Amino acid sequence: MTLRPFALRSPTPMPGWGLSFGVMMTTLSVIVLVPMAALLWRGFIGFGPAEMWEVVNRPRVWSALALSFRAALIASVFNLVFGVALAWVLVRYRFPGKRIIDAAVDLPFALPTAVAGIALTAIYAPNGFFGAALDQAFGLKVAYTELGIWIALVFVGLPFVVRTVQPVIEEIDRETEEASATLGATRLRTLTHVVLPTLTPAALTGFALALARSVGEYGSVIFIAGNLPNVTEIAPLLIVIRLEEFDYDGAVAIAIAMLSISFTMLLVINLIQIMSRRRMGAV
Amino acid sequence: MNIEIEEISKEFGATAALHPVSLSIPSGTLVALLGPSGSGKTTLLRILGGLEFPTAGRVLFDGSDATGLTVQERRAGFVFQSYALFRHMTVFDNIAYGLRARPRKTRPPAAEIARRVTRLLDLIKLPDIGARYPSQLSGGQRQRVALARALAIEPRMLLLDEPFGALDAKVRRELRQGLRDIHDTTGLTTVFVTHDQEEAMELADLVVVMSMGRIEQVGKPEDIRARPKTAFVREFITS
Amino acid sequence: MTETTLPLRWRPATTEPALVRWGLTVLCLAVLGVLLFAPLIAVFAEALRDGVALAIASLSEPDARSAIRLTLLVAAVVVPLNAAFGIAAAWAITKFDWRGKPLVLTLIDLPFSVSPVVAGLMFVLLFGANSALGAWLVAHGYPIVFAVPGIMLATLFITFPFVARELIPVMLEQGRAEEEAALTLGATGWRMFFTVTLPNIRWALLYGVLLCNARAMGEFGAVAVVSGKIRGQTTTMPLMIEMFYNEYLSVAAFTMAALLALLAFVTLTLKTALEWRYADQLAANHRH
Numbered sequence: 001m002t003l004r005p006f007a008l009r010s011p012t013p014m015p016g017w018g019l020s021f022g023v024m025m026t027t028l029s030v031i032v033l034v035p036m037a038a039l040l041w042r043g044f045i046g047f048g049p050a051e052m053w054e055v056v057n058r059p060r061v062w063s064a065l066a067l068s069f070r071a072a073l074i075a076s077v078f079n080l081v082f083g084v085a086l087a088w089v090l091v092r093y094r095f096p097g098k099r100i101i102d103a104a105v106d107l108p109f110a111l112p113t114a115v116a117g118i119a120l121t122a123i124y125a126p127n128g129f130f131g132a133a134l135d136q137a138f139g140l141k142v143a144y145t146e147l148g149i150w151i152a153l154v155f156v157g158l159p160f161v162v163r164t165v166q167p168v169i170e171e172i173d174r175e176t177e178e179a180s181a182t183l184g185a186t187r188l189r190t191l192t193h194v195v196l197p198t199l200t201p202a203a204l205t206g207f208a209l210a211l212a213r214s215v216g217e218y219g220s221v222i223f224i225a226g227n228l229p230n231v232t233e234i235a236p237l238l239i240v241i242r243l244e245e246f247d248y249d250g251a252v253a254i255a256i257a258m259l260s261i262s263f264t265m266l267l268v269i270n271l272i273q274i275m276s277r278r279r280m281g282a283v
Numbered sequence: 284m285n286i287e288i289e290e291i292s293k294e295f296g297a298t299a300a301l302h303p304v305s306l307s308i309p310s311g312t313l314v315a316l317l318g319p320s321g322s323g324k325t326t327l328l329r330i331l332g333g334l335e336f337p338t339a340g341r342v343l344f345d346g347s348d349a350t351g352l353t354v355q356e357r358r359a360g361f362v363f364q365s366y367a368l369f370r371h372m373t374v375f376d377n378i379a380y381g382l383r384a385r386p387r388k389t390r391p392p393a394a395e396i397a398r399r400v401t402r403l404l405d406l407i408k409l410p411d412i413g414a415r416y417p418s419q420l421s422g423g424q425r426q427r428v429a430l431a432r433a434l435a436i437e438p439r440m441l442l443l444d445e446p447f448g449a450l451d452a453k454v455r456r457e458l459r460q461g462l463r464d465i466h467d468t469t470g471l472t473t474v475f476v477t478h479d480q481e482e483a484m485e486l487a488d489l490v491v492v493m494s495m496g497r498i499e500q501v502g503k504p505e506d507i508r509a510r511p512k513t514a515f516v517r518e519f520i521t522s
Numbered sequence: 523m524t525e526t527t528l529p530l531r532w533r534p535a536t537t538e539p540a541l542v543r544w545g546l547t548v549l550c551l552a553v554l555g556v557l558l559f560a561p562l563i564a565v566f567a568e569a570l571r572d573g574v575a576l577a578i579a580s581l582s583e584p585d586a587r588s589a590i591r592l593t594l595l596v597a598a599v600v601v602p603l604n605a606a607f608g609i610a611a612a613w614a615i616t617k618f619d620w621r622g623k624p625l626v627l628t629l630i631d632l633p634f635s636v637s638p639v640v641a642g643l644m645f646v647l648l649f650g651a652n653s654a655l656g657a658w659l660v661a662h663g664y665p666i667v668f669a670v671p672g673i674m675l676a677t678l679f680i681t682f683p684f685v686a687r688e689l690i691p692v693m694l695e696q697g698r699a700e701e702e703a704a705l706t707l708g709a710t711g712w713r714m715f716f717t718v719t720l721p722n723i724r725w726a727l728l729y730g731v732l733l734c735n736a737r738a739m740g741e742f743g744a745v746a747v748v749s750g751k752i753r754g755q756t757t758t759m760p761l762m763i764e765m766f767y768n769e770y771l772s773v774a775a776f777t778m779a780a781l782l783a784l785l786a787f788v789t790l791t792l793k794t795a796l797e798w799r800y801a802d803q804l805a806a807n808h809r810h
Contacts, residue, residue, distance in 0.1 A: 009621070014618065020617075085546060119561035182332055185384035258637060333535075
């Protein structure tokens with residue numbers, strides 16, 4: 001439906017425009033837009049870009065930001081690969097207990113992050129079940145190291161790729177896979193050249209969601225991280241620390257730095273996605 | 284290449300899709316498998332292409348047992364009902380797919396692949412569409428691209444599943460002639476599945492009428508028309 | 523009839539070799555076991571380490587009970603509000619054509635890409651004692667930050683998109699024809715909504731409410747920033763877990779965690795039941 005030029009909306013007999021639009025915009029403003037504006041106002045006008053840069057441009061802040069984004073990227077890349085594999089297993093293979101496993105994939109959505117945090121710490125701590133075993137077998141320490149942060153973020157981001165890719169796999173036209181085989185392609189070539197490209201846009205969507213979630217994640221990480229400045233201190237924790245010191249400007253500067261980096265990343269992923277969708281045409 | 288089907292049967296669970304059927308297809312023939320849906324014609328075609336494995340029986344290609352050959356080894360040019368074009372690839376890449384998928388030793392060099400794809404695009408009378416994506420083509424064009432893609436692997440036979448099913452009447456008539464021409468130039472043994480008796484009669488050298496997993500009659504179109512063997516055939520070809 | 527034996531190397535063109543299938547399945551199950559199931563078992567094992575009696579006793583402590591009460595209160599306020607917002611937004615977005623829709627959709631999704639800690643910070647800046655608005659509110663006896671209203675606002679922000687995102691695809695798919703039919707039959711707006719729209723979206727609404735509720739009860743980061751963590755007053759269950767944990771009250775921390783894990787079980791069970799029974803009435807991007 002096309003709109004007449006300069007018209008806000010096209011005419012319709014459907015009732016409830018004023019009420020629904022009003023409720024939506026009021027709530028959106030009060031809950032999301034005004035608080036967001038308060039943050040930006042405080043940062044750019046109350047405090048100033050140069051001052052913010054000075055706060056951010058310190059080793060401790062840089063290493064916290066670098067850690068947050070590095071760990072989120074690593075965990076999300078793991079979730080991208082594992083999520084596609086798991087989605088494939090859940091759609092294509094049959095094994096006992098499949099429906100329960102399928103339902104359990106959403107556990108990280110339903111389990112509060114603080115619960116996940118202390119639970120992961122309990123098993124991966126040096127005296128925990130896996131923690132002790134890994135330490136003895138490989139001398140590998142998980143909890144209170146960056147590795148622990150990766151594990152917490154993998155947990156938090158696990159369902160995103162699986163849930164975006166699963167419906168796409170279900171809708172794959174099996175005939176294209178058969179066509180590839182009749183043309184002489186091995187199964188591996190069919191998977192890499194025919195199946196994977198069709199999953200790419202959805203997988204990227206899931207990747208972006210997982211990344212956005214894990215960059216800002218706090219609850220599940222702080223228990224397992226150890227929170228050593230410059231080593232295992234994530235950016236959200238540094239914001240909390242600044243707030244506890246009543247250094248609001250410092251907290252705002254780090255928050256705005258985080259937001260800018262993650263929006264830039266999401267924008268790039270979006271562009272890649274638009275490109276890969278466009279290549280496939282409209283179908 | 285001649286195809287020999289010996290007592291092939293296929294069961295899906297408890298239901299029999301094909302009762303033992305036998306059929307002999309001389310080299311270079313254009314054969315129609317004709318029948319209503321559920322007659323087992325597509326199952327038979329898929330067994331020939333190596334996409335299904337028969338419950339019992341043998342398939343012989345030029346006298347040697349091909350039953351256990353994998354899809355990849357059969358080198359059957361298969362055109363699917365939905366065409367199954369790869370929608371993230373251009374028409375060129377679609378047609379080149381089979382050649383590029385060959386193991387390095389037998390894979391033609393890129394220039395040779397390009398030459399063959401161009402020749403195939405000429406053969407299907409669509410020389411200028413190599414750079415387009417399948418979503419930018421009409422139904423008839425897609426069908427011809429699917430045909431070219433199947434021909435690119437230098438197949439030993441051509442198998443087509445309802446090749447004109449999704450097209451409107453006018454395009455269908457044009458493409459029928461196109462398939463006939465391609466068959467006559469390549470000389471490939473060609474088997475196509477259809478539920479349209481007019482299409483089968485008009486196009487094929489040999490018509491195989493099927494019903495409920497059995498072959499009702501095999502013969503030249505004019506013979507079947509003149510002397511239908513069973514009540515089913517008589518009814519089906521006059522409808 | 524001679525059975526033709528299936529040659530070992532022959533398999534349907536759309537499957538992988540059996541070895542690959544089993545290998546991949548086992549690998550996936552192993553990762554899920556280590557990552558999902560082990561922590562879950564750990565929660566209950568740690569909670570019950572010193573016996574059921576002690577675990578239950580830890581919950582009857584006044585601080586614990588007030589945390590449970592506060593969490594229930596927050597959810598009871600936040601979830602209906604977000605459901606109302608979700609319905610209004612989905613209605614405005616799917617039943618009318620207007621300019622700026624993509625922008626509004628992006629803004630509704632915004633909370634998904636904002637760190638909970640940053641979300642909390644926003645409300646501290648807006649309503650904290652050192653802002654003009656905050657100071658005025660505190661002076662008049664309505665503190666927001668370090669009080670329950672702040673916790674509710676932060677939770678509203680975090681769970682903001684849940685219901686709307688669930689309803690919009692469903693209502694888009696259902697189109698407008700049924701509502702239009704109701705109008706031509708003389709129904710008033712509200713009557714049309716309650717007799718036509720609501721029955722069509724009820725399962726999707728319930729689905730969104732479930733997810734919203736799970737997140738509302740479990741939110742940690744945003745709430746941690748605005749609550750001030752006053753024991754017995756502004757401490758929710760997840761914050762209580764942290765306090766117990768930091769005080770080395772392991773059984774109390776894990777018992778509280780187990781309670782929330784049970785909530786997660788209930789959520790997952792209901793959610794899965796909805797997916798199995800009413801798949802066609804849920805958003806297209808959910809499966810089964």
